Amino acid sequence: MQLTQPYNYKYYWQFRGRTISRQFETLIAEHNVVERMGRNLRYANRDRFQDIQFPNLNQYFEWREEVINSANIDPTDSAGFYWAKNNMAKYADETHTLERVAVDTGNKGTKVYYRSHAFWHASAKVNLPAVINNLYSSTLNGFDQRCSAYGNCLAVLTEMKFPDATNNLTLEFPEDYPRREM
Structure with missing residues (x-):
């Protein structure tokens, strides 16, 4: 499982034809703010992005588990997508x-x-x-x-x-x- 950042999931799910909600876009924006912080501040903010903090995003957690557990998705699909997207x-x-x-x-x-x-x-x-x-x-x-x-x-x-x-x-x-x- 290589899709670790929320924006990578977003791009992958869009590739798979899924619709991304405004709530998930907000999560990505907040995550990007924290990613630009210094190491100590990023560490201090790590709890902001636990699944429990986003109860309205359960569908996304299910999609993520599908990728992790290979439910109807070949793991090479996400790896191949990432490879192509980033021109590796x-x-x-x-x-x-x-x-x-x-x-x-x-x-x-x-x-x-x-x-x-x-x-x-x-x-x-x-x-x-x-x-x-x-x-x-x-x-x-x-x-x-x-x-x-x-x-x-x-x-x-x-x-x-x-x-x-x-x-x-x-x-x-x-x-x-x-x-x-x-």
């Missing part, structure tokens, strides 16, 4: 030139992950569009962790080689990849 192929189809990044973790030694401009653009587009052109901005939470999963996916699903410590494309799997044998 533009970012996913960029060249994936892998960069090796070594991080000193202190007591656990050096850990390595792999990143690419293409993966950065796709991640930023989904999670923090305002920084899409600010390559590797630290304001995009969890990018390095996402890169670990990205590297594992590339290793399993493609034939890409990974750069070694001398930046030569020699590795079939990310460094320290815990490969499972069958």
Whole structure:
């Protein structure tokens, strides 16, 4: 389930041919105000958007549960809608030139992950569009962790080689990849 913000639900439900009420539009407007607040204020306002605060929107909660529980909706439908709406192929189809990044973790030694401009653009587009052109901005939470999963996916699903410590494309799997044998 990837449709997490009220406006994403709105766009998806409109795509599915459903009518959006003025009450739900008001919820989206209030949510957008809170989203523009600083982190502490957003956290302080988190209770404003609990389902119980909106008793007149039960139909929307039922629609959301349909998506979550796949009642008459294939989960790929919402994912495909989101992919198309946000033109994600533009970012996913960029060249994936892998960069090796070594991080000193202190007591656990050096850990390595792999990143690419293409993966950065796709991640930023989904999670923090305002920084899409600010390559590797630290304001995009969890990018390095996402890169670990990205590297594992590339290793399993493609034939890409990974750069070694001398930046030569020699590795079939990310460094320290815990490969499972069958």
